[in-house]
Amino acid sequence: MSRTTLSNLPALTLVLALAAGCSDSGGENGDRKTGKPERNDESIQYGKGVFEKNCEKCHGKEGKGDGPSRGLSIPKPRDFTKKHFKYVSTANGVPTEEDLFGVVSRGVPGTQMAAMEGTLTDYERWAAVYYVQRLAGIENETPVPLNIPPAPAGADAKAGGRLFIMHCSKCHGVKGEGDGVAVGTLSDDHGDLISPRNLITEALRGGDSPEALFARIKIGIPGTPMVPPEGYPALSNEEIWKLVQYLQELRQSRIE
Numbered sequence: 001m002s003r004t005t006l007s008n009l010p011a012l013t014l015v016l017a018l019a020a021g022c023s024d025s026g027g028e029n030g031d032r033k034t035g036k037p038e039r040n041d042e043s044i045q046y047g048k049g050v051f052e053k054n055c056e057k058c059h060g061k062e063g064k065g066d067g068p069s070r071g072l073s074i075p076k077p078r079d080f081t082k083k084h085f086k087y088v089s090t091a092n093g094v095p096t097e098e099d100l101f102g103v104v105s106r107g108v109p110g111t112q113m114a115a116m117e118g119t120l121t122d123y124e125r126w127a128a129v130y131y132v133q134r135l136a137g138i139e140n141e142t143p144v145p146l147n148i149p150p151a152p153a154g155a156d157a158k159a160g161g162r163l164f165i166m167h168c169s170k171c172h173g174v175k176g177e178g179d180g181v182a183v184g185t186l187s188d189d190h191g192d193l194i195s196p197r198n199l200i201t202e203a204l205r206g207g208d209s210p211e212a213l214f215a216r217i218k219i220g221i222p223g224t225p226m227v228p229p230e231g232y233p234a235l236s237n238e239e240i241w242k243l244v245q246y247l248q249e250l251r252q253s254r255i256e
Contacts, residue, residue, distance in 0.1 A: 033123035039097075039130045039139070047131030050124045055132075058112070063135035065190070072112065076190045080136040084189055084223030087206040089215055092144040093222050099143075100129040109203035148214050149237050151244070160246025163239055171196040171225065176250045178202070182225075189223040200250050208251060213244045 037043040051059075060066040063080035070076055078084070085095040087103055104125045107115035116125055133139040165174065171186065173179040178198035188194050197204065206216050217240050220226045235243075 032121050034121045035123055036126050037123055037130075039133075043127045044130045044134055046124075047127030047129070050120065050128040051131050051135075054116070054120070055128065063132065076192060078223075079190070080132055082189060082223065083136055083138060085136075086221045086223060088143075088219065088222075089146055090143040091146045091219065093219070094138055094141045094143040096143045097126075097129055097133075100132060101125055104128060108205045110205070146215055146219060148211050148218075149241075151210060151241050152238060155245045156242045157245040157249045160242035160244070160249075163235075163243050164246050167235070168243070172199055176200050176247075186225045188225075194224065199247060200253060210244055210248065213247055214240055217243055 033046075037046075051063075052061075056067055057069040058065075058067045058072075058077040059080065060070070060077075065077040065079035067077065078086075083093070085093065085099070087108075088095040088099050090096060090099070103113070104120075105115065105117040107113045116128075120128070130139070164172075164176070168176075169180055171178075171180045171182045173196070176199035178196045180196060183195060184193070186194050186196065204212070204216075206212055206221070216226070217235070218237075
C-alpha cells in the first residue's frame with residue numbers, strides 16, 4: 001500500500017494566490033452565488049470560469065495535468081482525462097460528485113492542492129466539480145457504491161500486524177514509517193517517482209476514519225502503486241478490517 005508524497009510551499013502559495021485573485025472567488029461572499037446548483041450547461045459553463053482562474057495553472061486548459069505550473073508539483077498534477085481519481089468511495093473508480101467536492105473543499109494535505117472551502121463558495125466548488133467531470137468525460141458514467149461491511153466486534157490488531165508485514169511493509173516499511181525496501185523504485189501514472197506515506201506521522205489524504213481506511217485498502221489509489229483489489233492476493237473483508245484495526249493503533253501511537 002503506497003501513497004504519493006507531495007510538498008512544495010512555493011506551489012501552494014501560487015495556488016492560494018490564484019484563488020485569492022479570482023474575481024469570482026475572492027473576499028467576502030457578497031452577491032456571489034451559493035448553494036448547490038443543478039448540473040446543467042449553465043452551471044458547467046460557470047465551473048469552466050472557476051476552473052480557469054483557480055485550477056488551470058496546474059491542471060492545464062484541458063485538464064491533462066500540463067498547466068504552466070506543472071513543474072512545481074512533485075508528482076505532477078492529475079491528468080483528469082486518464083480518469084484516475086485517487087480518493088474515491090466507489091467500487092469502479094468513478095468518483096461521486098461528493099468525492100470530488102470533498103477533495104476541492106478540503107484540499108489534499110501535504111500537497112499544493114489547497115483547500116478551497118472558505119475561498120470558493122459552495123456553488124463555485126460544485127460548478128468546478130461539474131466542469132471537471134466534463135473534462136474527464138465521466139459526467140455520464142455511473143459510480144458503483146462500495147459496499148463496506150460493518151466492522152467485526154472486537155479488535156484483532158495483532159493479526160492485522162501480521163497481514164501488514166505480508167502485504168504492506170514492502171512499501172510502507174515494517175513499522176509503517178514509509179521506509180520499505182521498494183522506496184526509490186515506485187512511480188505513478190506519469191512515470192514520476194513517488195514515496196509511500198508514513199502511516200504514523202503523515203496526514204492520510206483519503207481520510208483516516210475506519211471506513212476511509214477500509215476503502216483505501218479495498219480499492220487502492222488509481223494511478224499509483226497502491227494497487228486495486230485485483231492486485232491483492234485475495235484479502236477478505238475480515239482481513240481488511242484487521243488491517244484497519246492495526247493501522248488505527250499505529251496512528252494512535254503518534255499521540256501517546
